[in-house]
Amino acid sequence: MRRLIAGLTVLAGLASWPWIGAQAAPAAGGAVERNPGRGTNILIVGIDSRAGLSAAEKRRLHVGGEGCDCTDVMMLVHLSEDRRRASVVSIPRDSYVQYATPEGTAGEAPHGKINGAFKIGRGPLAVRTVEKVTGLSVDHYLETDFTGFERAVDDLGGATVCTDKPLRDENSGLDITTGTHHLDGNRALGYARARHLDPPGDLGRVRRQQRMLADMLDGLTVRGALADPVRAADTARRLLGSVRTDERTGMNDLIGIGWTLGRLPADRTEFATVPISHFDHRVPGVGSTLLWHESRARALWEALRADRPITGDTRILPVPETRAETNPAGIRVRVDDAKVATALERSRFVVTDTSASAPAVRPAGPAVITFPAGREADAATLAAALPGARLRSADRPDAVFDVTVGSEPVVVKTVTYDRNVAEGAPVTADRLRCSGSPAPASDTAQHG
Incomplete structure (x- = not known):
């Protein structure tokens, strides 16, 4: 009875989502009515901050040194209007952009690495900057830090990763052998943060993050953690203990997002990184930055605004002759x-x-x-x-x-x-995630 009451409560809350209500109510003739719209955009960020961490926690998390108090990870998730496709676009932290104007200030906003918007104006400015440079409206915002990420991965059952060569990065604490591994939150953090690998830098790291997320979503789906609103609600409750949201994002929103992702087949979930034209654009006072490829990045954001797939779009990823x-x-x-x-x-x-x-x-x-x-x-x-x-x-x-x-x-x-092809081309999750079975659970205990 308690489970039934909980389920009815969740469904009542979900009915407030226009897109779920529209899908649930068939129109005359059996067709499903759709509310007009452009889908839903969710900005997910991970913060590089050591604030509040003890010396022991820094050692355990392998996050010694000074934090930048900026966004270390930035992903924009687009859920299509019909809820039959999700597009996840990673925005590299060193992208050189013009910030949105901070509230209460006048004049032209400065330029800098996109991860610096958070330091200037926290989450609200990070959101407005992403909206400014993409032309997309952000509907929901999720933020976590090192400990929150670790806790979230543990609460969601760990993360499966795979590699065709050993990966070792002393800076992040990553040290795994060739093959498939099931990682706990601590080791998953090292995997997500590793930058000193081959290929070095942000794009390779971002692709590894995408691969890990694809496998985590697959694992949640296989375990039924997002199979229905009640299970999605339980997963959302656990996630809320590890992430912070904006005022527009509540429990019902997370349930709806999770339920949608849990029903999508892998070939309907897309991953990409913003196309880059210059990988070492030097700016005095800023350092080495990444410049977006103007026409291809514009095509990417236009596709999302039009609610179209990004895989197979040759404006985003031209196909060379050889x-x-x-x-x-x-x-x-x-x-x-x-x-x-x-x-x-x-x-x-x-x-x-x-x-x-x-x-x-x-x-x-x-x-x-x-x-x-x-x-x-x-x-x-x-x-x-x-x-x-x-x-x-x-x-x-x-x-x-x-x-x-x-x-x-x-x-x-x-x-x-084209380095964008090797490290950030639009691809569906079934081509991105690990193949085969994950390593035994003991892998975590041996290496944690």
Whole structure:
């Protein structure tokens, strides 16, 4: 009886949500009426602050040093009007933007890293700045800090992460081996904060955060934690102990959001990072920042405003004729043909022309790429520029790729490397999350 009463109370509260009421009431002829609108936008931020932490807590959380009192994580979640799609867009902390004007001030607002808006005007200015630079209205705001994140992950049953190589970052305390791991809140915090990995910086970190969130949502769905309003209410109550909300966001809002996310299949949940044009834009007094790609970022926000999917939108992520999976600028190549060497340089490979010592009679067959063992991904990038070339692995101490041109004509294609593709392209959760079963629960105890 108590569960029935609780369920009726939750449903009564949820009826106040226009979109839930609209979905619940079929119109004449069996069609479902929809309220006009543009969906719902939720801004989720994690704060980098050591305020109130004891020395022991700082050691346990691996957060020594001075905090910036700014947003360390920023995600904008868009729920479509029909509640059949969710789009999660990460906004890198070093994005260089113009802040919204703080309340009670006059004149032009300053520019800076987007994470600094919180330090100036706390959550309200962070929200207004996101609204200013995206053109979207933020309907709900959720905020947590280090301890809140740790507690939230523990309360929600932990986080599953996977990696194809060992990950170690002394700054964040992350230290996990190759494979799939189920992490408690403390280790999940280290995973979410790690920046000193390969690739370094914010975009790789943001993609790992997205992958962890995708797997957490999958885990909550599998366990039924969001299966109905009553279970979603229980999950929301636990979450409210770890996060702070704005005055527009209450228990019923969290239940509705959770219930919506819990009913979405993985291929209807999208993740992306704002497209970047400059990854090291230096600003006096600010430091190294990220500049958004003007046209592609604008296309991203326009798609969300129009309530359209962001995956498959070539305005957000153009499809090059020949895509490089790794950066040619990190691949050193010796080429024994001058024309081929010049053509490869156009794609930014680091080329040494050895044509002066090439044999007078070329070996029969196509060109051969001899690459250092363990550099298969880079070999695939070079092979994309030289279609038809044969690949040959060899143990080489100098880490240089050799291209030996044969008797057959060589076609050189211009390859395009886009770091946004590698670390932030729009993708659905089924392609992002870990595959296979999570590691046993004992993994947490062994490494926690």
